[in-house]
Amino acid sequence: MAKKGAAVQLQQEVGTEEEWERLLEREGLIVxxxxxxxxxxxxxxSAVLKKIKLEIGGDMLHLAMAKSDEIEPLKRFRTKSEPTWMFLSNGKITNLMFGADSPRLQRLILAELKKEEAFRQGLSDREGVDVTERFGVEIERWEEDQGKELAMQEREEAKKLKEEMERKKKESQNILEMMDAVGCVLIFPHAKGKYQEVLGDLINEAGLMIKEREKVGAWFNCRPPFIILNLGYHNRSNPPRTVLLLRRRSIP
Structure with a gap:
């Protein structure tokens, strides 16, 4: 018999995986x-839970407090500060609630007690999911968080892409301002028919025009500055054939 004035612990404290496993083995509804x-x-x-336990739940209702820090199946709750109420039966989650809404919590407990009683009497089945799986509103919240995270990543990537494009544009502008008005592009024999496809848009966008085409037989015949266009060419014994002399359409 408990001493007079001693508090009766109606909420079991759980802090290890071993204690958690023992809790899941208990028959009845666990809140x-x-x-x-x-x-x-x-x-x-606590006061609301204990009142329901003493007045309604009896031996069919078990109350517990689980510290998730050392319980691996509950690791997804370690960073949460919002009150989380897990309803368990036969080692499975049957319901889940977030927040400190006392009337709602009472309604859920009473509804789950009725389901548990019907299950114990063989009148209905008791469905649930493993403790490591997300349940109900938790799934909705997770999907919403994933959507927000994805949107944030897309915004960051778009920002980086914009910054990279602006940087390249600025570098290109600096190069155009510093380079000579005339330049050369060396076309290797195998790329003779491809340079228009590769360089056409770039030349137009840069405000350049092809002023001359000149065949050369050695490297020293090309006047710098020049750009070497090598589309997969590896035969060093065959010298470049064509030089494009590029000139700006308008010189600032």
Whole structure:
């Protein structure tokens, strides 16, 4: 018999995986307050839970507080500060609630007790999911968070791409301002029929025009500055054939 004035612990404290496994083995409905050590359990709801336990739930209702820090199946709750109420039966999650809404929590407990009683009497089945799986509103929240994270990543990537394009544009403008008005492009024999396809748009966008085409037989015949266009050419014994002399359409 408990001493006079001694408090009766109606909420079991769970802090290890071994204690968690023992809790899941209990018969009946388990209502567990999942919390992290840094924020603590939702003590404001303790009085309501204990009242339901003593007046309605009896031996069929078990109350617990599980510290997720050392319990691997509950690791997804370690960074949460919002009160989390997990309803368990036969080691499975049957319902889940977030927040400190006392009337709603009471309604859920009473509804789950009715389902548990019907299951114990063989009148209905008891469906649930593994503790490591997301359940109900938790899935909706996770999908919403994933969508927000994806949108943020896309914004960051778009920002980086814009910054990279602006940087390249600025570098290209600096190069155009510093380079001579006349330049050369060396076309190797195998690329003779491809340079228009490769360089056409670039030449037009840069405001350049092909002024002359000149065949050369050695490297020293080309006047610098020049650009070497080598489309997969590896035969060093065959010298470049054509030089394009490029000139700006308008010189600032």
């Amino acid at each position: 567990c307050d999942i919390y992290s050590d840094w924020c603590g359990p939702c003590s404001a709801m």
